[in-house]
Amino acid sequence: MAKCKYDWPEAGQRKLIGKRISRVTGPAMASGQAKYSYDINRPGMLYARLLACPYAHAKIKSIDTSEAEKLPGVKTVRIIQRVGTEIQWAGDEIVAVVAEREEIAEDALRRIKVEYEKLPHIVHEEDLSQVGDRAKPAAEQRTGDPDAAFKDPDAVISEGYYGLPVIIHCTPETHGGVAEWVDAENLRVWISTQNVSGLPPQIAETLGTPVTNIQALCEYMGGGFGSKFSPDRWGIEMARLAKDVGKPVKLMLQREHDSMVAGARPSYFAKIRVAAKKDGTLTGWESDTWGTGGPGGATLPPIPYVLNVPNQIKRHTSVATNVGPARAWRAPGHPQACYLTMTALDDLAAKLNMDPIEFLMKNLALAKPREQIYRQELQKAAELAEWTKNWHPRGDKSPGPIKRGLGVSIHTWGGGGHNSLCNVAIHPDGSVEITLGSQDLGTGTRTVIAITAAETFGLPVEAVTVNIGDSKYPPSGGSGGSTTVGGVSGSTRRGCVDALEQLFAAVAPGLGVPAEQLEAADGRIQVKGDAAKSLTWKQACAKLGVKSVQVQGKNPGPCQLGSSGVGGVQIADVSVDTETGIVKINKMVAVQDCGLIIDLKTAENQCYGAITMGIGYSLFEEKIMDQVTGRMLNPNLDSYKLAGIGDIGEIVVHMMTGPGYDDRGVIGLGEPPVIAPGAAISNAVANAIGVRVPTLPLTPAKVLAALAKGGIA
Amino acid sequence: MQAFEYANPTTKEEAVRLLANQWGEAEILAGGTDSLSLMKDHVSTPRRVVSLQAIKELRGIEFKPATGLRLGAMATLSELIESAAVRREYPALVEAAEGVRSPQILNMGTVGGDLCQRPRCWYFRAGYGLLARDDGKALVPEGENQYHAILGNSGPAYFVNPSSLAPALIALGAKVRVFGPQGTREVGLDKFFLTPASDDQRECDLKANEILTDILVPPAKGTKMAIYEVRQREALDYPLAAAAVVLRLDGKTVKSARVVLGHVAPVPWPAPEAEAVLVGKTISEAVADEAGKAAVSKATPLSKNAYKVQLARVAVKRAILRAAQGGA
Numbered sequence A: 001m002a003k004c005k006y007d008w009p010e011a012g013q014r015k016l017i018g019k020r021i022s023r024v025t026g027p028a029m030a031s032g033q034a035k036y037s038y039d040i041n042r043p044g045m046l047y048a049r050l051l052a053c054p055y056a057h058a059k060i061k062s063i064d065t066s067e068a069e070k071l072p073g074v075k076t077v078r079i080i081q082r083v084g085t086e087i088q089w090a091g092d093e094i095v096a097v098v099a100e101r102e103e104i105a106e107d108a109l110r111r112i113k114v115e116y117e118k119l120p121h122i123v124h125e126e127d128l129s130q131v132g133d134r135a136k137p138a139a140e141q142r143t144g145d146p147d148a149a150f151k152d153p154d155a156v157i158s159e160g161y162y163g164l165p166v167i168i169h170c171t172p173e174t175h176g177g178v179a180e181w182v183d184a185e186n187l188r189v190w191i192s193t194q195n196v197s198g199l200p201p202q203i204a205e206t207l208g209t210p211v212t213n214i215q216a217l218c219e220y221m222g223g224g225f226g227s228k229f230s231p232d233r234w235g236i237e238m239a240r241l242a243k244d245v246g247k248p249v250k251l252m253l254q255r256e257h258d259s260m261v262a263g264a265r266p267s268y269f270a271k272i273r274v275a276a277k278k279d280g281t282l283t284g285w286e287s288d289t290w291g292t293g294g295p296g297g298a299t300l301p302p303i304p305y306v307l308n309v310p311n312q313i314k315r316h317t318s319v320a321t322n323v324g325p326a327r328a329w330r331a332p333g334h335p336q337a338c339y340l341t342m343t344a345l346d347d348l349a350a351k352l353n354m355d356p357i358e359f360l361m362k363n364l365a366l367a368k369p370r371e372q373i374y375r376q377e378l379q380k381a382a383e384l385a386e387w388t389k390n391w392h393p394r395g396d397k398s399p400g401p402i403k404r405g406l407g408v409s410i411h412t413w414g415g416g417g418h419n420s421l422c423n424v425a426i427h428p429d430g431s432v433e434i435t436l437g438s439q440d441l442g443t444g445t446r447t448v449i450a451i452t453a454a455e456t457f458g459l460p461v462e463a464v465t466v467n468i469g470d471s472k473y474p475p476s477g478g479s480g481g482s483t484t485v486g487g488v489s490g491s492t493r494r495g496c497v498d499a500l501e502q503l504f505a506a507v508a509p510g511l512g513v514p515a516e517q518l519e520a521a522d523g524r525i526q527v528k529g530d531a532a533k534s535l536t537w538k539q540a541c542a543k544l545g546v547k548s549v550q551v552q553g554k555n556p557g558p559c560q561l562g563s564s565g566v567g568g569v570q571i572a573d574v575s576v577d578t579e580t581g582i583v584k585i586n587k588m589v590a591v592q593d594c595g596l597i598i599d600l601k602t603a604e605n606q607c608y609g610a611i612t613m614g615i616g617y618s619l620f621e622e623k624i625m626d627q628v629t630g631r632m633l634n635p636n637l638d639s640y641k642l643a644g645i646g647d648i649g650e651i652v653v654h655m656m657t658g659p660g661y662d663d664r665g666v667i668g669l670g671e672p673p674v675i676a677p678g679a680a681i682s683n684a685v686a687n688a689i690g691v692r693v694p695t696l697p698l699t700p701a702k703v704l705a706a707l708a709k710g711g712i713a
Numbered sequence B: 001m002q003a004f005e006y007a008n009p010t011t012k013e014e015a016v017r018l019l020a021n022q023w024g025e026a027e028i029l030a031g032g033t034d035s036l037s038l039m040k041d042h043v044s045t046p047r048r049v050v051s052l053q054a055i056k057e058l059r060g061i062e063f064k065p066a067t068g069l070r071l072g073a074m075a076t077l078s079e080l081i082e083s084a085a086v087r088r089e090y091p092a093l094v095e096a097a098e099g100v101r102s103p104q105i106l107n108m109g110t111v112g113g114d115l116c117q118r119p120r121c122w123y124f125r126a127g128y129g130l131l132a133r134d135d136g137k138a139l140v141p142e143g144e145n146q147y148h149a150i151l152g153n154s155g156p157a158y159f160v161n162p163s164s165l166a167p168a169l170i171a172l173g174a175k176v177r178v179f180g181p182q183g184t185r186e187v188g189l190d191k192f193f194l195t196p197a198s199d200d201q202r203e204c205d206l207k208a209n210e211i212l213t214d215i216l217v218p219p220a221k222g223t224k225m226a227i228y229e230v231r232q233r234e235a236l237d238y239p240l241a242a243a244a245v246v247l248r249l250d251g252k253t254v255k256s257a258r259v260v261l262g263h264v265a266p267v268p269w270p271a272p273e274a275e276a277v278l279v280g281k282t283i284s285e286a287v288a289d290e291a292g293k294a295a296v297s298k299a300t301p302l303s304k305n306a307y308k309v310q311l312a313r314v315a316v317k318r319a320i321l322r323a324a325q326g327g328a
């Protein structure tokens, strides 16, 4: 293949790309210098609080805000949802109050009188017989000849029940921000967002303000996991309130409110039958699934997952409930699809008396086009988990109440780069700036941009200034679908290569060679093959005179710098106390590919974080809803259980690199490693105790209930 | 949080004068690790908060071989853990406190606060009152009762006592000193916790204008003690069930035993049935298991918490075995 001018440097020539490099924002984040939306304080700023509906389903009959308005310090009271509106979940916002201080706003809320007509609600969906007309069955989907597959007398059929409940996003920084009208026409908002460039158009549409008059800022943000793409009702209200009072207004959701309304992952429950030949070859799939993502229900997740089992029947029922609205949750649909599929397949492997890794290997032809990748990753994961030594058939027969087990799961994701524009500037003083309307969710976006530029310019990472988090910068896509690293590295690389050409052109005459013979390396601009003829980077930039090089970089663009599609394998090693039902993670092995890795350290970090999150939803997390009151009972972090440092065991991450991986170019990674933990951990527990615990989270109650029905053997 | 008046008395007499005769009007502030979240959630809305921080005599930890241990109510959980005397003489107490785990809570939280902290019942914390009722209807029996009581739960109270220290202290025979307008009174800690019968009652034997001043623990020389807590998470979580055991042995034979369960009933739950199994026996796995079984023999689980019966049984068994092996 002819070399294309923007191509990534060959493996031997990479000075920074693929190395373990600490994030450039580390010191600022650790020292508190990094300012999150929560930290933004503007002169004269006022505080907003929202009155939430206490009922899961109700109609607003009357609203009386007069007492709140009388409270000294209250600046304005705004009705968000009018009398007559039907509310679909507890926590939905009814009235906003702005006051001089947060506590005054809080007190004012308690003086507002809202009358509701309570309407019937449904907040539990696992038992489909209890949801009445909230169930909306979809048309059956069929491929191949499933009837024949299941009727085949030689088929081995495994049948099971599986499920995972609604969980929430629990972003460390809640949703919200600060709004300020710079003048009568121009609005500036600091919002905790995954979508800096995409916010102004959304705000403009709702407010009826020209998009050019809106600036969205988000220098640092404390996690989104898919729940922060839109300004949301509170973002819009914050702008309106700021206009009403003529002062900047801060509106950050309180934790319990955020938990109720600002992000939930749909639940899925399933009855699944899978068929295989005696040698393990998969021949049929039948599933009845149902789930909820709030009033909008939940669509069929992508099952069977990864392995495209021949001969399928799928029936799905979407259940509309009042649990609160669903939002994209890190790899939408995949953790659930992976859990439902990989647990059902693991049960089939057990029934076939097959080692589950062997069983997956046997069926990898169904995982096209990533057959080879999975094969290599399964081998690597097995080696790191010492599978041959530690795995045993279902049921740990060793004495004592503590049983150990291993479980495996595989996953996939896209992660192709999004559209991104950036401005690359090389200044006469030698400084370098990359400027784009992207955002760093904590993934290390600034760092990968700096590495890409530094690698191209032959400079150290610190020599590059990265400006992001401002919608006035060249637009870059929202950070969803693991698309950011591919997008920003592509635009940065192309922009930097073009900028460098201009610098070469300015320097070439002085060095007495044509510009094409120059290269940038080790902080110098030098003649290829004759390093003696060179200038330092600073000397070279001085040749620019008074004019900076300013170039726009773009993704997508010429040359293949990235692609889409990854695999990944995880193995969980757990211990289960069969007397108490407590599951402890000994070790999690994650083997992951994502094409060409820009920063090995931040890539590994994504896996550590994703697995910690995965352990959380496998063992602890659930949006616990009370059917009588319709309310979420665990909206605070003392009762919404996340995995802590003591709960995660040892996490071993191996990133696949080298031929077959690097040549695919850059692919995103934020989502894939969070997909497999549920199935891997559940399979490990089944391997330890000899019986499937059907639904996540794997609480002591459920583990003991499963053991009471059988197990170990 | 509702606005309140803040008082910072320096003597207990002054503190008591600042408190009200009615519950709800004034609240005591010790370390604030529980009381602040109660106020933020509007579960408690006092018009005055009386801090005990400046009252020196409520602090301190002293041990005398003849009389035993005195814990000032305002001694922090960290001070308890770091006390050489407590570590040596009452290792089970140290273990119970260590279970709280979070350094911030250990540093701020006090021994008195741990005993007086309010239940974690999520209906209570969501504003449905201590007895968790909505329009007069009890929410727990048909609701999300997975963490609620399996013993002493005939109603109207279904919450569990949240204190990890209480079972160990009761097993050690501790009593508390309470100071009020009439002066000081002493109450056995086993009598201190109460099951409220109505929403205006509290879960311990304190009046609205009384404070807990000291915890007194008799000498424990010659005993073997241990606790066992079943915890799902390592930190920032409460046990699902716990047991504290104090044994007096004659050679290998149990002369006397105290077994107290935690997190299973509205009060720390003594298990005389388990004690009866142990007395006169040599501790073995089978004996410990039998005692565990006896301890929960009267359990009446709710719709979603039958698993806690098993957890409590195992906690008792394991605490007994650990005590017999030399303790915590």
Ligand SMILES: Cc1cc2nc3c(=O)[nH]c(=O)nc-3n(C[C@H](O)[C@H](O)[C@H](O)COP(=O)(O)OP(=O)(O)OC[C@H]3O[C@@H](n4cnc5c(N)ncnc54)[C@H](O)[C@@H]3O)c2cc1C
Binding pocket: A638, B027, B028, B029, B030, B031, B032, B033, B034, B035, B036, B052, B073, B074, B099, B100, B105, B108, B109, B110, B111, B112, B113, B114, B115, B116, B117, B118, B162, B163, B164, B165, B206, B210, B211, B212, B213, B236, B237, B238, B239
């Ligand atoms: C996430 C989390 C996990 C926890 N896990 C555990 C655990 O596993 N086990 C456990 O035991 N605890 C646990 N705790 C509770 C913690 O130990 C208590 O919050 C702490 O001990 C309370 O002490 P404090 O001094 O902060 O009390 P405060 O919060 O100041 O007071 C608590 C209550 O007691 C009253 N009070 C305090 N002192 C006195 C007194 N001297 N006289 C009369 N009334 C008084 C107050 O009025 C208030 O109602 C946990 C807490 C949290 C937040």
